[in-house]
Amino acid sequence: MKRDLLVFVVGVALALAAGWVVFPRVLYSHRSQPVDFLHKTHAEKSGTADCESCHAFNSDGSFAGLPQNDTCAGCHADKLGTSPAEAKLVDAYLKTQTSTPWLVYSRQPANVWFSHAIHVKRAGLACGDCHGTLGASDEKRLYEQDRISGYSRDIWGHSISRVRRAPHDGRTMSDCEDCHHKRHVEVGCFGCHQ
Amino acid sequence: MKVSRRDLLLGTAGLTAGIFFTPVPWKVLDDVSIWTQNWPWIPQPPRGPVATKLASCTLCSSGCAIRVRMAAGFPVGISGAAFHPLTKGALCPLGFATHQLNWHPARLREVRHRGRTASWDEARAAFEKAASEGPIAIIDGRSGRATSTVLQSFAAKHNGSYEVALSAEEKSLSPYAQWSGTPVSSLGYDLENARSIVSFGAPLLDGWGIPGRFTHLWSERAAGKSDPQSRLIQIEPALSRTAAAAWRWVPICQGTEALLAASLARVLLDERLVPVQGPVPQGSLTDAARQTGMTPTAIRELAYTMAERRPTLVIGADENPAIAALNVLLGSLGTPGGIVKKSVHPSPAPPSRVLDKPLRAALIDSTVPWDYVPSSGAEVFRFAAWDGGGNRADWLLPTPGFLEESTDLPTPPTSAVAVYGISPNLLTASAPVKTAAEFLQQVDSTLPTVDQTIHARCKEIFRARRGSVHSEKQSPVASFESAAKLEEALRSGGVWLDEWTPAFPLKCSLKEWPTDNPTHSPLNWASAWVPPVMPTLAAKLYRESSLREPPQRSQS
Numbered sequence: 058m059k060r061d062l063l064v065f066v067v068g069v070a071l072a073l074a075a076g077w078v079v080f081p082r083v084l085y086s087h088r089s090q091p092v093d094f095l096h097k098t099h100a101e102k103s104g105t106a107d108c109e110s111c112h113a114f115n116s117d118g119s120f121a122g123l124p125q126n127d128t129c130a131g132c133h134a135d136k137l138g139t140s141p142a143e144a145k146l147v148d149a150y151l152k153t154q155t156s157t158p159w160l161v162y163s164r165q166p167a168n169v170w171f172s173h174a175i176h177v178k179r180a181g182l183a184c185g186d187c188h189g190t191l192g193a194s195d196e197k198r199l200y201e202q203d204r205i206s207g208y209s210r211d212i213w214g215h216s217i218s219r220v221r222r223a224p225h226d227g228r229t230m231s232d233c234e235d236c237h238h239k240r241h242v243e244v245g246c247f248g249c250h251q
Numbered sequence: 252m253k254v255s256r257r258d259l260l261l262g263t264a265g266l267t268a269g270i271f272f273t274p275v276p277w278k279v280l281d282d283v284s285i286w287t288q289n290w291p292w293i294p295q296p297p298r299g300p301v302a303t304k305l306a307s308c309t310l311c312s313s314g315c316a317i318r319v320r321m322a323a324g325f326p327v328g329i330s331g332a333a334f335h336p337l338t339k340g341a342l343c344p345l346g347f348a349t350h351q352l353n354w355h356p357a358r359l360r361e362v363r364h365r366g367r368t369a370s371w372d373e374a375r376a377a378f379e380k381a382a383s384e385g386p387i388a389i390i391d392g393r394s395g396r397a398t399s400t401v402l403q404s405f406a407a408k409h410n411g412s413y414e415v416a417l418s419a420e421e422k423s424l425s426p427y428a429q430w431s432g433t434p435v436s437s438l439g440y441d442l443e444n445a446r447s448i449v450s451f452g453a454p455l456l457d458g459w460g461i462p463g464r465f466t467h468l469w470s471e472r473a474a475g476k477s478d479p480q481s482r483l484i485q486i487e488p489a490l491s492r493t494a495a496a497a498w499r500w501v502p503i504c505q506g507t508e509a510l511l512a513a514s515l516a517r518v519l520l521d522e523r524l525v526p527v528q529g530p531v532p533q534g535s536l537t538d539a540a541r542q543t544g545m546t547p548t549a550i551r552e553l554a555y556t557m558a559e560r561r562p563t564l565v566i567g568a569d570e571n572p573a574i575a576a577l578n579v580l581l582g583s584l585g586t587p588g589g590i591v592k593k594s595v596h597p598s599p600a601p602p603s604r605v606l607d608k609p610l611r612a613a614l615i616d617s618t619v620p621w622d623y624v625p626s627s628g629a630e631v632f633r634f635a636a637w638d639g640g641g642n643r644a645d646w647l648l649p650t651p652g653f654l655e656e657s658t659d660l661p662t663p664p665t666s667a668v669a670v671y672g673i674s675p676n677l678l679t680a681s682a683p684v685k686t687a688a689e690f691l692q693q694v695d696s697t698l699p700t701v702d703q704t705i706h707a708r709c710k711e712i713f714r715a716r717r718g719s720v721h722s723e724k725q726s727p728v729a730s731f732e733s734a735a736k737l738e739e740a741l742r743s744g745g746v747w748l749d750e751w752t753p754a755f756p757l758k759c760s761l762k763e764w765p766t767d768n769p770t771h772s773p774l775n776w777a778s779a780w781v782p783p784v785m786p787t788l789a790a791k792l793y794r795e796s797s798l799r800e801p802p803q804r805s806q807s
Contacts, residue, residue, distance in 0.1 A: 064258045068265020069272075076273020084278070119301055167295050168288065170320070170328060205282035207289060217274045247347070 081217045085201040085210050091158050092150070093142040095195040103132065108184045108192055120173030123159055126151055160200035162211040163188060163228055169249050180240070189225040294354045299323020305332060305722065305744020307660050307674040308346045309653065312393045312418065312618075313461040314660030314672050315342050316721075316746055319350070326350035326654060326677060331463075334721045336748045337666055341463020349653045353678070357638045359649035360682035371685065374632065374646050378612065379694055381630050385611025387411040388629065389687075392618030395436050395661035397704035401688035402616060404698050412610070416619045420460055421664045423453065423567045426575035427590050430759040437593050438757075439667040442468055444588035445564035447482045449557055449577075451508045452568035455483065456493040460665040473498060482560060484553070486511065501553060504544040509573035511550070512565075513764060514539035516580055518554035525558060525580050532573075532764040557581065562588025572765035585757030592755035593662060593669045594717070616687045617650040634687045648690065655680040657742075659705050669749035671712060673705060673741040709738035718749040 100106055111124040130151050136143055150157045165171050176182045184192060191198075201210035213219070214227030221227060230249075237244055270276060289295075301322050308315045308329075316335035320328035329350055333340030352358075362369045364377075381387065389406045391399050394415045406413035417425065421435050428435045442448065442465055448455070455465050473479035474496070485497035486508065494500040503511055513532035519525045540547045557563050563581050567574035583589030610629040621639035633644030636652045650656070660672040685693075692698050712718070713734035719727045720737065722745035731737040741747060 061257070061261055064261040065265040065268075068262040068267075069269035070265075071262075072266045072269025073273055076270055076275045080273065080275050080278075084282075166285075166289070203282055205279065206285035208285065213278075217278065219274075 077217070084204060084217075086204055087199045087201055088160060089199060090160055090197070092146045093197050094159075095197075096192045097195045100192070112184075114174060114178070118174045118178065120177075122173075123161065126154065126156060129157070160209075162191075162198070162200065162209050164209060165212070165228070166208065171249065180242070185225070187225050187228065189223055296325045296327045297323040304675075304677055306654060306677060307672045307744065307746070308342065308349060309656070309658060309660065309674050310343075310346060310349055312660075313338065313663045314670070314674075314746075315346060315462055316340075316672070316744065317342065317346065319654065319677060321677065324678075332744070334723060334725075335746055336668075336721050337461050337663065337670060338463045339467050341466065343458060343462045346462070352637065353652040353655070353681075355637055357640070358652065358682075359635055359638050359647060360684075361649060363647040365645055369646070371648075371683065371690075374648055375690065375693060377630070377646065378614070378632055378690075381612035382409055382411075382694070385609075388610050388613040389413050390416055390613060390615045390619050390623070392416050392616055392620065392623075396618075397659045397701040397708070398616070398686060398688045400704045401691060401698050401701060402614075405691045405695060408695065408698075416623050418664060419569050422570040423575070424590070424664070425570050426572040426765070427578075427584065427757070427759060429572075430579075430761070431584075431757055433592055433757065436662070436664070439591055439593055439662075440564060440566065440665050441562075441588050441591045441667040442564065442665075443667070445481060445562050445583075446560045446588065447484065447557060447563040449484045449563060449565045450486065450493070450497075450568075451512065451566065451571070451574045452485075452487045453566045454491060454493050454568070455485075455566070456496055457491065459493075461663050464665075469496070482556075484556065499556070501549075502544065504542065507539075507543040508567070509571055509766070510534070510539050511543045511545070512571075512573040512577050514543070514550050515554045515557065516577060516764065518551050519558060519577075519580055522551075522554070524554060525582065527580060527582055529576075529580050529761050530764045562586060564589055576761055576765050579759050579761055584759050585755060590757065591667045592757045593667065594749050594752060594755070614687060614691075615644070634690070636684075648687075649682060649684045650686055651676070651680050651684045652678075654678045655684070656686060658701065659708065668751055669718075671708065671741070671747040672745070673738070675742050675744070706734075706738065709741065710734040712747055713737045718747055720745040720747050722746070 099111075103110070105111070111128055113121050113124075115121050129146065133143060133147055133151060136147050146157065149155070176187075177184070202208070203210065203213065212228050214229070214232075215222060216226070219227060233249065299322055301320060304319050304321055306317055306319050308317050315338040316332035318330050318332050319326045320330075327350070329342070329347055331338065331340035331342040331346075362371055362374050364373065387406070387409065389402045389411055391402050391413065392415070393399070403413045405411070417435065424435050424438045424440075427433070427438055440460070453459050456469060459465065468481065469483065472481040473483060479498055482499070483493075483497040484499045484501060485491070485494040486501040486503055487494050488503060488505045490500060490502070494502075513534060514536055516529070516532050517534075517536065520529065520531055536547045536550060540550055543550070545553075557565075557577075558581070561581065562583055564583055565574060565577040565581065578584055578590055581589075585592060612630040612632065614632045615623070615634060617634040617636055621635065621637075624643055630646075631644040632646045632648060634648045634650045636650050638647065654674070654677045656674075657676040658674055660670075660674060662668075662670045686701075688698075688701050692700065712728060713731060716729045719725050720731075720740050722740060722743070726740070726745075728737065728747070731740070737747075
């Protein structure tokens with residue numbers, strides 16, 4: 058009887074270890090950004106502390122998203138330093154006029170309509186409310202992609218258990234709903250899934 | 252230590268039990284459900300610049316103003332535009348998803364001749380041969396468009412007939428057209444000024460007429476009020492949603508609407524509740540009460556209620572002259588709150604011209620509903636963007652899908668005021684498609700083009716200097732420098748609305764009380780067709796969701 062219990066507990070322990078430790082490592086593939094980009098260093102050297110200097114809004118109020126090569130070429134038309142990352146940016150993308158294939162951590166799927174303009178301009182949210190301290194760090198984050206759904210890990214959140222480390226951890230539909238409920242802002246299905 | 256079979260089973264049981272205390276089953280379930288939404292054969296809009304453009308919905312004749320959100324040049328979302336003076340931002344549920352119809356599996360992408368793939372040249376040769384061998388009919392589903400002018404011109408030049416398949420709302424106006432000599436397209440319902448509306452089964456709150464027009468009116472003046480500003484009396488056998496929400500529901504036996512209308516007319520005339528005189532219908536009130544399932548007292552009370560708070564507007568569900576005749580008795584023709592005649596800007600729809608001899612071929616425009624089936628042995632050339640299945644057309648000819656064609660939108664059938672809009676083509680068709688007008692222009696190059704007609708209509712509006720163009724801001728026509736600027740504003744999604752004129756004269760006189768059986772020529776397919784009514788789900792979705800854009804949002 059004692060042995061039976063022990064074997065059963067070992068089975069449970071193996072399942073817990075596989076589920077909590079092995080599964081997250083297997084589920085996500087890891088990729089590096091095409092160019093190592095340092096947000097903090099750029100902010101310090103360019104003297105622009107606000108996100109909108111590069112992640113600007115268009116004149117019609119819509120969000121332009123990632124800066125295009127023209128923005129980068131404003132400083133990096135030629136190499137300023139000796140870093141391999143800058144050399145790759147200039148030689149592989151700017152001089153060949155090829156869009157830099159940035160991997161976007163927080164990209165929502167095609168069936169979601171998300172307006173930065175509404176959230177930033179109308180609701181007054183700060184960039185960090187959703188994107189955390191990404192813009193203030195020089196961390197070279199790997200892009201982690203769910204092998205089954207194809208989504209970025211940032212959508213589910215860093216913790217596989219969905220226990221949030223920070224308010225901005227996770228961008229699933231329930232995260233959006235939680236925030237809207239807290240702020241008493243009603244959005245029907247077609248608010249996002251138009 | 253020896254591992255026994257029992258150990259393996261217990262260990263597996265432990266693993267199975269333990270796995271449910273890990274995120275594996277839940278996360279895999281979530282991921283797999285997402286994976287199924289992203290199969291490679293599911294069309295995905297490309298990533299790219301997002302822009303919002305104004306246009307008009309071309310699914311039906313209402314011409315609702317829409318905002319189209321385009322991603323990388325493809326429409327990915329549609330919402331109503333609140334500046335439209337009639338729809339006020341409302342859309343039917345189908346309108347919200349119209350852009351997805353272009354990807355529908357039944358989308359016609361090639362010419363088909365009796366089930367096999369054919370070419371446009373073959374179709375044109377067959378049509379030219381048919382037109383040279385005998386008379387042809389051109390069937391239009393939405394008269395008054397620039398395309399309609401091309402269709403009518405072809406029919407006139409080639410000794411053919413031009414017929415219009417009227418919608419249920421247009422059919423309900425056709426008795427007045429017959430009595431007054433005014434085209435159906437020039438008539439409308441002045442719902443806004445009516446104090447009592449008596450509907451004989453017309454689904455006013457279930458998708459009737461222009462989306463949002465009556466719903467807005469009803470919610471502002473009547474919803475939840477015991478003594479509403481506008482009374483809606485619904486006469487209908489079943490407790491429909493319109494009947495349930497009406498001020499009063501009058502249940503009657505199926506098919507006795509004309510009899511009840513005659514009884515009401517009799518009471519109105521006998522008891523001098525109306526100032527005009529007219530032919531007195533046959534039959535006694537007691538007989539009518541027995542057949543309709545009402546009591547004579549209830550019929551008399553209903554007649555008194557109709558006369559109590561005027562103007563009273565009577566609306567039939569379809570073409571029923573006995574119901575229409577009530578408006579003549581009530582003096583609701585050509586007066587505010589009744590059946591009104593619109594201004595003539597821009598050009599009214601051309602009248603039907605029906606031949607009284609057997610046809611060799613019929614060309615059916617894509618605006619004619621799919622379930623309209625010709626009842627003769629003529630060779631049928633059917634234009635359509637989607638294959639509805641089970642069609643008897645000899646030729647299926649693919650037309651542009653949603654937003655793939657530049658077309659104009661004349662006044663919706665039930666509107667009391669003239670409206671004009673132009674829907675731009677925001678997309679390029681992904682298949683070799685042609686409109687019926689383009690097809691006919693290839694057969695006869697002397698026909699006017701759609702663009703020429705649109706230019707002419709814009710000039711006409713500009714010269715008249717009446718009304719205003721509604722867009723993000725309202726601009727009087729007089730403020731435009733030229734007709735070209737006016738056309739540009741309309742092509743950018745603006746909608747022209749004529750000035751409200753209290754009432755153009757509209758004279759109808761009844762020599763005898765009409766029967767409820769309109770007669771049609773067996774050769775006139777269009778008039779014999781019974782159009783479908785929009786399902787109740789349409790209005791349900793509209794009312795119970797927040798899909799529509801609230802008016803204040805567009806003003807901010």
